[in-house]
Structures are given as structure tokens and as C-alpha cells.
Amino acid sequence: MQKAVPVLILAFLASIAVAGTLQALDARERTIAATAANLDMTVALARAQLARTGAGEAQSVLDHLPAPAPGAVFAVAGHDGTILATTPPRNPASTALLTAALADLGSDRQVATGRRWTGGTEVVLAAGSVEALRIVALRPLDQVLARWLSRTGLMILFVAITGATLLALGAAYYWQASRARRADDIYNAVRARLETALTHGRSGLWDWDLEDGRIYWSDSMFALLGFETRDDVLLDADIEPLIDLAGGDIQSFAREMRARPTPQPVDERFRMRHADGQWICMRARGELVAGPDGGRRLIGIVVDETEERRFAEHARQADERIRDAIGALSEAFVLWDADNRLVICNSKFQQLHRLPDTLVRPGTHYGDLLAAGYQSVVRMRHAADMPCEHDGRTFEAQLADGRWLTINERQTGDGGYVSVGTDITSLKKQQEMLIDRERQLKATIADLKRSRQVLEHQTQQFAELAEKYAEETVRAEAGSRAKSAFLANMSHELRTPLNAIIGFSELMGNGTFGALNQPRYVDYCKDIQASGRYLLEFVDDILEMSKIEAGERELRRERFQLDRLLGEVLRAAKDDIDAKHLTVHAKWPVGAEIDADRRAMRQIMRNLLSNAVKFTPEGGHVGLRMRRRGDRLVVYCEDSGIGIPPQAMKTLGRPFEQVQTQFTKTHSGSGLGLSIAKSLTELHGGALRIRSTVDVGTAVMVTLPVATREERGSWPRDPALALH
Structure with a gap:
């Protein structure tokens, strides 16, 4: 309700705004249409009278027409466009409008009605002709819409006041709901602390209404007995099978408590049956008090004494064992x-x-x-x-x-x-024998000292070897950095000629500057272009891997929806999927947001999906799923392909490592795609794991952390999406 009320208020305000807008636009069109109809009717009336009286009575005819609306102008003109009569009387503005309107109409003698621009002013115009006369009636559009603008302003004011009132009510509701939520949080926190203390103390809280036979148990009491927590109040009959009182049943105990005066402390021992059938020794300490209605209530703490009694028994047995041990x-x-x-x-x-x-x-x-x-x-x-x-x-x-x-x-x-x-x-x-052995021991100690000197010498040698190992490690790291720098420079140097090769082969293949004489050359150009693009992608992979190994790959984090990115990657691979007649199963939650490098995430998902499509035979299936697990997002890329042998799993993911089988030998690739995906995943603080079975398929799981910022809204249910 706390989330639905603001949404309903906003939806209601939006509905009022949309309805008001539609009504205002409809009223505007009706106002313009009514004005055009009135002008057309006036022109028709003037035509009928002029047909009887002739041009000499043009001004009299216009004067006897119904009074024009504010801003309206009626005129009678000759065949050459000369204005013979007007109403209201002429003024420069109206004369200019009439002259422009007559010029726009030209020699057209047909009846004309509607909106048009005349002399730089939008007007509503009606025109007609009789014999050699032209009758024109027009009214500026701003004069037509003046009253409509006034009514629309009042409507906007009403909508604004209504919206402000509803927003104020919504804010008051949200403020009150926030106060109630804070109060609930405080109550839950106090209750949680109390339940934690009772649970760790292996005790429970009782509030027993002896008159009505209704008993309240704390959550720790249910946990102590191994039962599921219940929010409702228990009855005497509910706990009758669980309790074993030394003085009789629970009813007789309740009668005894009701007969005692209040207030009075209570200290009783009894047994209760655990959910697993075992008996637990209990001790109840509380106070018998009078309730608001004068009845008796027993309020107190019930403590599990099973361990204490077991400890006392163990202490007694230990005392007996000690006496037996001392005697023995x-x-x-x-x-x-x-x-x-x-x-x-x-x-x-x-x-x-x-x-x-x-x-x-x-x-x-x-x-x-x-x-x-x-x-x-x-x-x-x-x-x-x-x-x-x-x-x-x-x-x-x-x-x-x-x-x-x-x-x-x-x-x-x-x-x-x-x-x-x-x-x-x-x-x-045996003392004398010990003296002899002491002399032998001293001799042995002397030998040990000599052995220790030998060990110290060996330790020195080990230390020197460790220093040499450290130096070799430094040299190896320097070599690795030099290798990464070389790959980066080589990749940059190769990109320029490759771009030229791809561009010129594309121009030649398309015949931009003239057709090639041999059709076979066109195929050769396409092969050159395809090979160049493959080599360029290979160089890009090497450049990306060298940046990652050199520690120069920086993540440009931004917050975006990962599900949309997965959809884009899936659509990009649709041609390859359709070419192999594969079935795709995709499933992920809508609106799953993550703080990550968008380009890196697209490269990870593209490489994984490309491998899945590449190594899946025709008619197989691939899957792309995502779900949330705690503070992490887990993406699964699955296929029913050839699988990976167990002996290849240890090296898979290293740069330039490929699984060489009879099937994969027919597929080109640099062997860097999975390594790049794994490295970029680890740069995000995630992990990449692979599970595969030969001739069954492969599943790659990418685990990514979600940002610590507060999530907005709740996750909707996972919609099942399928691409066929």
C-alpha cells in the first residue's frame, strides 16, 4: 500500500491531465469549426441578397447582416479585386487582411471555407461569389480562440489545484506511513533483542491467563521445544500433552495458582516434551499477579535445566570416578x-x-x-x-x-x-646406570652439535638459492611486461595496414571505381576482406589481452540494466544461430541493474555466446540465463555442444589455449576469447567457472558483484524469454 498509493495518485493526476488536454483540444477544434460555419452562413446570406439587389446595394446588404463577432470582417469586391463595401468600416489592418485574402483566392470562383494564412496572419475564412462580385468573410484565429484560451486557463488552474491537493494528501500519507514503519522497526528491534537474549539463554517467556486458560509463548519458547513459531495465543489443551507436572495435570495446577493470593513469586520445576519426543527439564520462575479484570495471571521466565541436571549428574559420577581413581x-x-x-x-x-x-x-x-x-x-x-x-x-x-x-x-x-x-x-x-647413560648422552649431544653446524651451512646455501630465485622472478616479470608491451605495439602497428586492406578490398569488391573484369576477382576480394576482418579481430584480442596483463585496462563503471545488454548480445548472434538452426533458451529478471564497465560486460557475454554457438552442432540448443544470488548476479551460458575433455579443463582460460579435437580443428579462433572473459570478470571482482561433459555440453557460470548502493525498487519475477 505504501508504494501503491503514490503510484495511484500520480496515475489519477496523469489521467486528469490527459483528459483535460484532450477536452481542451476538442473544444479548440469545435470553436474553429463553429466560427467557420457562422462565416459560411453569413456569406451564403449575403450572396442571396446580392443576387436580388445587385452591386449597387452591396454596402446596404452588408449593414443588414447579423452583427459580426469581435475581429470578424465582411467585404464585397469586384471582379478585379477592388473592395466595394466592408463591415465594420475600413481600417488599415482589416483592409490589408482583405486585400491579401482576395489575392490568395485569385480567380477561383468556388466557395471556400476553412483556416489559412493570409498576409502573415492565420485566419478562419469563408468566401463565395455571385455574378461578378466576390464575397469574403474572415476572422483572425487569435480572436476566434480568445474565449477558448480563457476557459482552458480556468481548467488548467482547476487541475493544478486538484493535483496539489492530492500530492499534499499523498505526502501526508507517506509521512504517516513512515512514522508507522519506524515504530514497527523499533518494536521489531526490541523484540529481536529480547528474543536473542532468551534464545541464547535457553529460556522462554510465559504469560498465562489462569482464568481463560490462554497462554502466550515467546518465539524462543517455540524454538526451545523445536516447534514452528505461532503468532496466535495457545490454550491449556494445546500444551496439555507436552507438559508433565509433578503435582498432577495442568488444570489442577491452574486451580492451585488461582487459589493463591497476589502478588506472589512462583518457582516450579517440571518436564516438557520436545518436538523430537525427548523430555526437557524446565524451571519456571515468575510472579503470580492480578490481571486488569481481577483474574490471575502467571508471568515469568521458563529456563531449560536439562543441561544443569545433566551436569550435576555428571559431577556426581565424576566424584565417584575420582574416588575410584584415587583408590586405584x-x-x-x-x-x-x-x-x-x-x-x-x-x-x-x-x-x-x-x-x-x-x-x-x-x-x-x-x-x-x-x-x-x-x-x-x-x-x-x-x-x-x-x-x-x-x-x-x-x-x-x-x-x-x-x-x-x-x-x-x-x-x-x-x-x-x-x-x-x-x-x-x-x-x-638405577642411578648408576643413569650416570653412564648421561655420559653417552653428552657424546650424542656433541654429535648433534656437529650436525647442527652442517645444517646451518645448508641453510646458508638455501638462502643463497632463494635470493637467486627472487632475481630470476624479477627477470621473468620484466620479460612478461616486455612481452605485453611488444604485443601492444605490434597490435597498434598491424591495425593501420589491416584497415587499409579491408577498406580497399571492400571498394574493389563493390566496384566503387569500376567493375572488375573477372568475377573470380570479386570472390577473391571478399576472401581478402573476410581474412582481414578475422585478422583485425585477432589483433584486437591480442591488444586487449596485453592491456589486461600489463594492468592498463581500466574499467569505466556505470549503472545500467544487464538484462538489456544480454538481449543485445543475443540479437547480434541471431544470424549465426539461425544459420545452424539452434534453439535458444533465455531467462533473466527484467530491470537487473549493475555497476560495471558496459563495454567489458558486452565483450564477456559476446565471447561466451560466440563459443557456445561455434561449438554446438546444427539442431542443438544454447542457453543464456541470469539470476540474483544475494549481493551478486550470476549469468549462465550453456550449450549442447561437443564438450571439453577433463584433461583440458586445467589449461582452459589461459591465453592462446584451445581445446584441440577433430571438431574444433575446423573452427578458427585465437584462443583468447575465454581468457579475456575470465580476466575482465576478475577485474570486476567476479569469478568465471566452467563445467563440461564431452558430447553432452558445456556450462559457463559468471558471478558478478552488485554495487553496494541502495537498490531501487524490488525485483520482478523472472520472465521466460525464448528466441526462435
């Missing part, structure tokens, strides 16, 4: 709290110190365990290879039975500490 440790493990009381220990610790079961329980003090322990420490020293930390220590201890322990103690966050004792008796026995 081969080291002695003990955990003390900040008051030096036992929290947990494993059986290895109990066995190591030979502690009774009555003491190995949480809460036993460290001193009681130390006093009851059987194994005493006879020697203790700091482990030299273990670093000391401010919140823990590591030391070695030898027990009375000769065993050695490595004890690691670390302070916990609550002020306690954890101690782990590892039996290292076997490690002590």
Missing part, C-alpha cells in the same frame, strides 16, 4: 584440609603406614595418624632435581624398611594440602 593409584595419596584433618586417602597410603581402618576416615587429625603409624622416616632430604615452589615442596624420604619415597606436597585453594608418595627404590638402584 599405585602411589600413596592423601588430602588434608586447612585444619590438618584427613579428607581422603587411598589404600596404598594406609598400607604404607600400616594404619588401622578405624583411623582412616574423614576428619581424623594428622597427629593421630602420625602417632599410630608403623613406618617411620629414618632419613629425609630435598630432591635435587625437583624445583621448590612457594605453595608446595618435593622431598625424598627413606623408611625404616629401606624403601625410598618421593613425596610431593602441594597446597590447595582452601588452605589444605595434598600429598603423593611414590616408591622410588628401583629408581635409586
